[in-house]
Amino acid sequence: MRLVRNAFTRLSTKLLLLFLLLAIIPPTVVGYLAYDNGRRTIERMTLNHLDSTSRLREAASERWIAGNETVLESLASRRHVAELVAVLASNDQADPEYRAAHDAILQDHLGPALEEEGHFLELAIIRAQDGVIVVSSDESLEGKYRESEPFFVEGKARTYVGKVSYSLSEGGAVMHVSTPIHDERGEVIGVLAGRADPAGLTEIMRAAAGVSASEDAYLVNTSRFFVTEPRFGEGFALKKAIHTKGAEACLEQGDGMGLYDDYRGVPVLGTYRWLPERELCILTELDQAEAFAPIVALRNATFAAGVVVVLCAASWA
């Protein structure tokens, strides 16, 4: 009798173990495959999303720059502006005509453009012959030389967009855009230069993040320094360099995407694009924790349910 009871006990234990294994292993395998597949899907979809927003930001940056160029080209092509600049180029500063032309440029052209367009912090006209600022919306800059600045040298020949750089004179990071002013014979008599606020680029980078708590986008120059402020840092522009895998790959003048640690050391999903015209990289990233949160939550819930089943089965046994 005892033998029969023992045999029954062993059999029931074995059956229980078998049922437990059958209950745990297939769901675990299926769960893992579902999790892995889900994670890959999320990764692919997130990277595609980041790539799309990166392209949107690139397009918005280009529109911002093109808008600045258009404002300047439109101003420089006004016949009245050219006539007034010709007066400045051919008269002495002490002449009444010079003063009248100076004031007219400021009041009728540069001032209204500065107020209406809102793209520039300052607008100035630089005399072509010697690189001296003859009119500026910031009076303290008048009389200063810009003869060796690329925005003057290049701006005599074509519309030019400068790098974001630090100006001691202007006391901060600036981005100059410039375009030539021609007289009626087509001679270059001056350069119209605008000081754009690089914060405009930061705004563009920060826009389009939607409701995401961690989506970040920023520009990096060829010296590996931030050009715009990243989401999780202030005072980074031209002061902090970046050495992430994404930035390094982009500065090899490549486009791509992947998983790596960002400038904070936080694992992110990221895309990077090289902008050859500007010699800049645009990086768009999202924390992996945020991207994978739904699938991680599902994994945890499944695991918890599995543990409950096992515990119930064990207690029943």
Next chain:
Amino acid sequence: MVAMLLAACGTPQITEPPDQITVQLAWAHEALFGGFYAADQRGYYAEEDLEVTFLPRPGLGSDTIAPVLDGTADFGLDYGAGLVISRAQDRPTVAIATICRRHPLVFITLAESGLSRPQDLPGHTIRTLVPGGSASAFEAMMTRLGLDPESVRQIDVGFDLSPFFAGELDILPGFLNYDVLIAREQGYEVNLILPEDYGVHLYGYTLFATEQLIEENPDLVLRFLRATLRGWQWAIENPQEAGPLALKYDSTLDAAQQAAIMEASVPLVYTGEDDIGWMRAEVWEGMYDVLLEQGLLDEPFDVHEAYTMEFLQEIYGGEQ
């Protein structure tokens, strides 16, 4: 068996001692040299198998080029204009990188004085100018604007800033990363007249070596420069930490002030236009023209011999 035992025990590794390098600084120990200190204390020199000693400049009148020429130091720091003058005197120095791409020299006036442009300066007083340094920049700036440099009277007040703050001295030739900080720290509003705003473009502290060292040991120069630029990159990214590194060499310095000096030096070293240390031919040509016009060069020469881009190009790769 014996051979196997010997192999197991391992033969002692013979390691070469690091190369000993001496650098002649252009001033007393200060955060102005924060990048060098960072390269030293963060082990960048050690990674390049270098052991570096810094020599502070003994005094204002002392020559920082002579110790490099006589072999006391391997590398030195001097102003770009100083190196052009040196070269004109047939001293075989060659600049390998400029640390301060923007010269910190500025002519400071009190805001309440209303002196804000060079045109306002004639008839006023200025602290004694240093020949080949602030004197060259001042003369070039005034001459360029058609103003007489002699129209400003020089007064010897030493390094005491109180006559300037008291209004007894109108113009203070000083440094953006030192005197301006002190003035603002003491609550004075100041106007800054920058020579570069009036067409005078000068390099500040510039790293140089002798022709002989560059020819005979280019690898040493490359390793030293690579580690130094790494140090500067770190210092720019971490000015508040880099400034106080100077205290290791002079414990009497004030850590907060050194941090402020380093912070103010950042836009002089990294401007956003080129990589740290990068030099441009047109700036060397401009410095040469200024010095030639002022009769400070013994004889004309090819200024492009005063510097080499060989090592910067090796480190950063190609043109910028």
